[in-house]
Amino acid sequence: MKASSTKRTIALALAAALAGSVSISMNVAAHAATVDLKMVAADYPGDGKTQQAQWDALSAAFHAANPGITMTVNVVSWDTIDDKVKTLIATGQTPDIVNKGDYSAPAAAGLLYKASEMVSASTLADIIPTFLNNSKYNGTAYAVPDLASARALFFNKDILTKAGITKLPTTWGELYSVLTTIKKKVPGVYPYALPLGPEEAQAEFSIWAGGNGGRLYDYTTGKWTLNSKANVEASTFIKKLVDNKLTEPNPAKCDRTACAQTLFAAGKAAFINGSVFLGSWLKANGGDKLNVGTGSFVHNTGQKAVTLGVQDYFTAYKANGHQAEIQKFMDFLYQPANYAAFLKAAGGFIPATKSAGAVAAKDPALAPFIALLPNAIFYPGDIATWNAVKGAIQQSVGLISSNPTKTLADLQAKAEAAKG
Amino acid sequence: MGAGEKSSAPISMVVLMRRKQLIHVSSKKSSLNKSRFGALPWIAPVIVMIVVMVLYPAYEMIRTSFHDVDQTGFMKKWNGLTNYRVLFKNPDLIPVMTRTLLWVVVIVLATVLISLPVAQILHSKFPGRKFVRYAIIVPWAASVVMTATSWRWILDSFYGILNTLCLDLHIIKEPIDWLGNTTQSFIWLMVVAVFVSVPFTAYVILAGLTTVPEDILEAATVDGATGFQRYRTIIFPLLRPALLVSTVINLINVFNSFPIIWVITGGGPGYATDTTTTLAYKLSFRDQNIGASASMATINFMIILLFIMAFLKVSKWKEASE
Structure with a gap:
């Protein structure tokens, strides 16, 4: 009895499966045109x-x-x-x-x-x-x-007014003293929102390095230059900002959208490196009443101002x-x-x-x-291993806020070993 | 422990004997129902599922680990142990492996230690027990991603409710970034993992508790045993099968745990809170090295196999099946 009912079940299942496959093949025929x-x-x-x-x-x-x-x-x-x-x-x-x-x-x-x-x-x-x-x-x-x-230096005008700052910083040195003033005069505000979390750490790193003449890749030698002298110098300056508490704490875990831009939108950060769309993003994310200004991003003394395209x-x-x-x-x-x-x-x-x-x-x-x-630097997006290198940078570059030299040396080794 | 085992031996033997009888009876029953295919028609769907969903992907994974795979995901050619060599050269591998060991041992131990009293409470009779039992299921029934996301925001330094709570109660003076430093955030990850594992473990132990025969407990009480003595010499030894099952399943779950780490810290900063499971993912989707990622996953798979073999050995599956 059991066996026969099993057989019947199997036969039924087979029939159902057949019917299914017929209808699938009919569908294919109907869509062929x-x-x-x-x-x-x-x-x-x-x-x-x-x-x-x-x-x-x-x-x-x-x-x-x-x-x-x-x-x-x-x-x-x-x-x-x-x-x-x-x-x-x-x-x-x-x-x-x-x-x-x-x-x-x-x-x-x-x-x-x-x-x-x-x-x-x-x-x-x-x-x-x-x-x-x-x-x-x-x-x-x-x-x-x-x-x-393209990127620009966005700032919260009200915070700057409160701190009595009238001239927008253009060099690292000027930025440093402006941030220190804000920290002193406007408590409860992070002077600079530094997103070194995985989401877009490569952008933040590139624009700081670029402001010191540093690049990620050297097209003449065909080599990655992540730990070049200029890049280490830029990272050391970033570390200095972090060490002196001029940024939010633990920038290595601060993602661009959920952390840095959100802090800026809430009026809790004075400066941020923002992309062209930041204005409309702020409007949609609670920063619509913010009094925002933009200027060109800061660079090291003796270097050219750049933007990141x-x-x-x-x-x-x-x-x-x-x-x-x-x-x-x-x-x-x-x-x-x-x-x-x-x-x-x-x-x-x-x-x-x-x-x-x-x-x-x-x-x-x-x-x-x-x-x-015209002053934009771009990612080396045409290099076959860029995606892998970008992934490695996003993952680890936040650690420059504790150890710039080692972090960049590790990244350089990884970039050189990346396969296409 | 040693004394406890000795005195409990007769009891557990009684239970074992009872079990053997049960097995005997049930095997007689099933032999009556034997058709030409044996149990095959009933277990065939499961076998198909295991082949398609487990064995085939595992085969593909192991095969991939011995091949050269380009960034876009295309397999090029056999390249022997190269992927494994690349993986072993990764400077983050040893710290990540050590951390994984710590992760598994601490979480499983803590889970069992917390679940034992929790199960005991759930087993005792009190008004509203049903409600409490349901309440404890919630973290288990909820998606781990959901739970982890909640915890991530609870612990957030700017908007987290934990900071608000501690500030309002004047426990802390200024907001703390709970996930700020590496050690601290790893401890929080383990706390969340324990929180997620306790319900299941408590329920398995609770099931074990219901099999403890009331009459033996009563007899022990009559003989003058204190509550603690009863627990140590009767209940705990009888819970061993339940503890074994829950420990091994927890070992596997915790070892494979991905969403908690991924949602709360993303394994970061850098690789500082990664385990081998999240590292395998990062190798593939951040470093774009699918081959090395497959090697990592294969090693993880081997470790899991070891766990399972240890489980089968400890539970003496051969004897049971004879």
Whole structure:
């Protein structure tokens, strides 16, 4: 009796499984006429909402104009997008388009379409040359820049007034004395918010090093220079700020968004190294009543003032062979109206196209940042091991606040050993 | 302990004998139900699940650890022990391994020590016992990520409720950054891990307590044994199977614990609060070295296997299955 009922169960299960597979194969047949494009996009801060709505609207408009192509955009937080994309690729679910902060590793692995295959010649011609130049691997552009940001020294005007400071510091020495004054005269406030936590430690480190003439990578020798004399000097200065309690305590665990920017938004920090979007971020995160000013970031005496330019990218993967469809979508995205909607949802960044750049140059919030760009240093994003080195820096560079020389020497060793 | 074991020997033998009878009866029953496939139709789904969800990924992991994998996740070629060599050269490995040992030993010990009295309280009869029992399940039932996130904000130096509490009670004068220095934050991580492990352990011990025969306890009371004597010579020895199970399961859980560390400190600053589990993740997703990460994961897997083998040996599985 038992055996026969088991048999019956197995037969039933088999029948169900068969029926299932038939319906699956029918589904496949029904979809064969259209192409499904899949995109994974990082979520820019915008006005506090996710960008999913903007991408969904754009996808719908694109599908209406191109009925043969459906577009699915998956918006992922900056924290997890690298892990997500890597997992998708490793498990054979490579997306067609990715929008995030790097491109060199997949370019080196030969996974990407060239920029000239991703967009039409006219769209490519509209991209600002500096940004396109930063999208190259071995001389060929493998990514199309989506937007860029530059950094400035943001300050809380009310705190400065309270401390009686009238002149904005431009050098390290001036900054040091200004911070000391604030510490004395305005208790309960951290003079400088220093985000050396993993989220964006590479940015904070790069801009301080840059202000001392230090770089992460030397293009003439083709070597990493993380523990160069200039970088160690800059780190030692940062340590001095920390040791004298001119920053928040334990900067190595202070992430940019949850810690430093939040302190600044709450009026608990006087200065912060902020990106172009910080203004709109503050408005959406409780800092709307803040009286904020910006100036160029501080540098060491005898060195040039620099800003850190950061650009992000669209990359297109060859895995699914959708080159023609990708190009259609990318051209659609770069049409001025659609691109403006993208920039608006992203929240106050510097555009990557000449046409949108001309409009942005008249925007009083953006103009000062665009003016800073000629002095911008960029990450060595075109080096294949950049992603690994960036990861190592994010992880450990916070330790310069206790031991600059050893931290940078360890990082240098790691960078040299990183594999492409 | 030695004296306790001696005097408890007859009792535990009685229990063992009873158990053997039970096993005997149940095995007779199951032999009646034997069909051509034995128990296969019933355990097949589990076997399929184990093969697909455990064995295959484990095989892939070990295979990856012997291959050259590029940053984007593509496997290139066999490269022998290179990944392991790279891993062993990592200056952070030895400190992380030492810390992992400390992590496992301290948490498991503390968990068991706290769970014993907790289980005893849950076992005694008092009004509202049901409510208390439910309340203790909560940290266990809640997602660990959720619990860890709550703790992260409880301990936050700027907005944390612990600081507010201590300031209001005038225990401290100014806010403390509880996760500020490495040692302190590692201790807090262990506290949270114990907090999460106690409910399960207490319940396993509670289940053990319910198997302690009332009549023996009564007899002991009649013979004039004090409460402590009863606990030491009767209850505790009978709890050994429950303690063994909960200890081994805790060993494995605590060793594999990822979310608590990841959410609260991210293993940082640097690698100062990492265990081998979070290090494996960082090797892959920060250093972009998937091969070395797979080697680390394989070593972790081997350590877990050792735990399980030790467990099976201690619980004498061979004898039981005969």
